[in-house]
Amino acid sequence: MIIKQKLYTVWVFSTISLKRLFRDKLALFFTFLFPLIFLFVFGALNRNNSVSFNVAIISSSDSAIASDFIKSANDNKILKVNKEVTDFSSANQLMSRGELDATIELPKDFGAVKSNQPSGQAIVHYTQNNEQAAQTITSILDAQFQAMNSEITKAPKPFSVTKEQTNKHSLSAFDYTFTGLLGFAILGAGIFGPMNYFPELKKMGILRRLHTTPLRVWQYFLSAMLSNAVTGLLSIGVMFVVALVVFDLKVIGSYLSLIPFLVFGIVMVLGVGLALGGWAKNERQAAPLGNIVVFPMMFLSGTFFPRFLMPEWLQSLTFYIPLTPVIDGARMIMSEGKTLLDLGPQLGVMAIWFVIIYSIAFKVFRWE
């Protein structure tokens, strides 16, 4: 009975703060539109995810073979030929600026007929930093010349290679980025929200006033959790819809695993915001501490940079950052089709963090 009464308090507080959010245009922008802007920027960046090289072709030869070569290079999907560059000085300039990866030179005698056969040698010019690109371009050209050579010499080709696509889906760059953006949205709503909001309430004396009532800290926290879980899920839901419709996001796992997992993630991360905002007396105290906590989390948890690119020791270290298991878990459900049962280590780390974070939050909370 008493518990029911106390939960009624929680219910009223969370429903009213939800209503309040929907009246606040700035909060709406940061909750719903801001993550979408990121989604569109990253989505557009990742749309064209095939590898290509920017090259210029400078030909001093007027042979038919040279013009055939240029034509086939123009059709090549991997080579993007910049047709405006015709001389070395402008090519060098663009290469030093990084706008061109390499310049292919066809010398004057390219394609000239010697001892009954046309022959020639193309030269790939590159700058110091483009060694890899030059190597790839050289092997592409090499393959092309091999084909031309065998055409001319009519030699048999005992060994060959062909490619075939398997039907197994792998993580596309966008799928990867999307979970990162989810992490970013969770961080934004869970940490920046209360971090800015609580000191404001303290400044206006609102928390102090609530402190004169029998309201308990856990009731206040629980109502914040409820309203945050709802807004967080709505904001993430909007991101999902846009990603599915516009960017062709592939979700393999079940939403029945994903939604409870994300709710737990949101609530856990919210604890960090509650601790920071609950502790800080004013905005000036909250902001620097918030940055110290948020930025390492953002960059080390695999939000934007894949953790598998990190050195081994850093990978095992960053596994224990609160946000890492959230992002890893979401990724595993969405693109590997895992269920909650497979996410033991992730859920374990999250549960430990949940206990630690909320114990701190309760301890440092100040009403004024």
Place this chain on the structure above:
Amino acid sequence: MIRVFLLRLVKFRTKLYVMAKNILEVRNLTKAYGHKKVVKGISFEVKKGEIFGILGPNGAGKTTTLEMIEALRPIDDGTAVIDGIDVSKEPYRIRNIIGVQPQTPGFQDKTKLHELIRMFAAAYGRKVEPKTFLDQVNLGEKTNSYVEELSGGQKQRFSIVAALVHEPKVFFLDEPTTGLDPQARRNLWDLIKEVRDRGISVILTTHYMDEAEILCDRIAIMDKGEIIALDTPKRLIKDLLGRGFKKAQHVEQANLEDVFIDLTGKELRA
């Protein structure tokens, strides 16, 4: 044997009598910040159904005293007992029977008045009909307004009714009329008297002597953490005159405030 029993009975009866008469009993209340004692062992009682004023210059320890009694600040030494409940032992029971109007009432923005009333009631685990409460302070038409749309006086009235949603036994107000125009001040006085007449004991601080004189049944004057006078306003004035105090006075039948009220009327604005 019988004597001891009778003595105890007498003691118990006086205790009952005192308990019934006093809603608040403060004994030897002390607070220090570091080495600085801001409240130096003060004692006083507030009777049921009276308006009790605490006056004193800034830094006298008025607000600290109130905050200790309201269970907002830990009590270093001494006791405060409200309606038989020890404040430092059962702060949550205390919060259920007191209403607090802080110096500057703050309410979260973008929240309608009826929602705020529901919220405050919910903080006490109660479900109420907001309109009836807002009607009590002439804010019935503002049920769907936001707090930020209210004038200073309306905000004070709203703040009072928000502090009374749980029918407390004691009502604390910290400088309730600071910054209000004369009309709103008078209106608030009437409102506070109405609250008293409903049987709620009122404890307030103020810097306005006219307010204390008109409103308070008894006042305590604090200075440097001590209570230096405690009585009805009439008696305090009488005592002063009895000590031979004389003001260079030319008797006028009105003052500037009377002029102001005469010209602008008593009707409440905004």
